[in-house]
Amino acid sequence: MRQPLWILNSVLFVLIFVFIMFIFFSRVTIEERESIEPDKSKIEIIEEVSKVNIKKIYEPEDLFGTFIRKLPEIKEVDYVRPLPAPPRPAPVSIPKAPVAKFLDPLDVTLKGIVSVGDGTDSSAIISDNKTKREAVYKVGDKIEDAQLIRILNVKVVFVRSNGQQEVFYLREQDAQSDPSFLNIDDWNGIVKKEGANRYLVSPTMIASRVKNLAQLIDLLGLTSAYHKGKSVGCRVGDLEKDGLGNKLGLKSGDIILSINGVKPTTTKNRLEIYNTVTALQKGDSVVVKLQRRRDTYTLQYRLEEFRPAEQKFSLSGLAKITPAQMEQEQKKMLEQKYKFAPTAEEIKKRERRNMLNRGERPRTRRKSRFAE
Numbered sequence: 001m002r003q004p005l006w007i008l009n010s011v012l013f014v015l016i017f018v019f020i021m022f023i024f025f026s027r028v029t030i031e032e033r034e035s036i037e038p039d040k041s042k043i044e045i046i047e048e049v050s051k052v053n054i055k056k057i058y059e060p061e062d063l064f065g066t067f068i069r070k071l072p073e074i075k076e077v078d079y080v081r082p083l084p085a086p087p088r089p090a091p092v093s094i095p096k097a098p099v100a101k102f103l104d105p106l107d108v109t110l111k112g113i114v115s116v117g118d119g120t121d122s123s124a125i126i127s128d129n130k131t132k133r134e135a136v137y138k139v140g141d142k143i144e145d146a147q148l149i150r151i152l153n154v155k156v157v158f159v160r161s162n163g164q165q166e167v168f169y170l171r172e173q174d175a176q177s178d179p180s181f182l183n184i185d186d187w188n189g190i191v192k193k194e195g196a197n198r199y200l201v202s203p204t205m206i207a208s209r210v211k212n213l214a215q216l217i218d219l220l221g222l223t224s225a226y227h228k229g230k231s232v233g234c235r236v237g238d239l240e241k242d243g244l245g246n247k248l249g250l251k252s253g254d255i256i257l258s259i260n261g262v263k264p265t266t267t268k269n270r271l272e273i274y275n276t277v278t279a280l281q282k283g284d285s286v287v288v289k290l291q292r293r294r295d296t297y298t299l300q301y302r303l304e305e306f307r308p309a310e311q312k313f314s315l316s317g318l319a320k321i322t323p324a325q326m327e328q329e330q331k332k333m334l335e336q337k338y339k340f341a342p343t344a345e346e347i348k349k350r351e352r353r354n355m356l357n358r359g360e361r362p363r364t365r366r367k368s369r370f371a372e
Helices: 003-026 040-050 172-176 203-209 213-220 267-278 315-320 323-337 344-356
Strands: 108-114 123-128 133-138 146-151 155-159 165-169 191-195 198-201 223-227 230-235 255-259 285-292 295-303
Touching (some): 108 155, 108 165, 165 172
Parallel strands (some): 198 295
Antiparallel strands (some): 108 123, 123 133, 223 230, 230 255, 255 285
């Protein structure tokens, strides 16, 4: 049992001896670190070489110094120059105002209207006169380049591609009874200048021509006027040459500061002015204070019936005329100049008469009693 241990010990001893000998003979010797400082003799040689001027080799001069470079002549530059002339102002050309191009009206006929509620769900029966075709249209539908924007009880409103609006009525009398149809330019029989900043206004005629406050605002082009962010009154817009504003003595750009002492700066005050003016009777006055540029003016309007200046009457006959007769005379004079639309009462009487005549269609050639 001892022989295997002896062999094992011998083998281990031999292996250890072999490893020791391998390590001994295979080790690497490291050389000593040499100094990087150059020798003194080499330093002297480098200094001598650095003193040699090597520019002669790469510059255009020979090694013997016989070549002389010619330097370019430097010209003196005068940096002080005269100032350039200022540019001439170019004349400003004001472009011409574009001429409005109106399209030919739509060749259609309004046949009927089905009115529902506020008009958003209403429909209109429109016939194309070219194709003789009838169709039902609602708000938003298009005919050629026109779009239907509103349907009312007796009319429809279209807007064209260039912005112009066209209104179609069911009947001719509907158009004539429309307040916008009655806007005529002659205000001589309604407003008369009595003196400096004093005017006469016929209450009966002004009420027949101006139906509501919105129409008056449109005629005068009234907008709110502000100064430093605070409302100071109403500004008068662009006025027509023979329009109501010029007849009343107003001018474009005037700022209305007060009416009968009430300033039109708030909605409450404007409503108060409207109620006060509409409640005035014949003989009452309306005092308007306004600012024109930097000056302040006061205009006085007296509600009184009067005769137009072109009519002449004798003083004896004038004293006997009553206000009712004067109003009738004014109406006759206007009948000679304008064709009046039938009143609402006359339209009701005509419709009743047609119903009694077994639903006979009204005759378009029949004239009202106010017609010429």
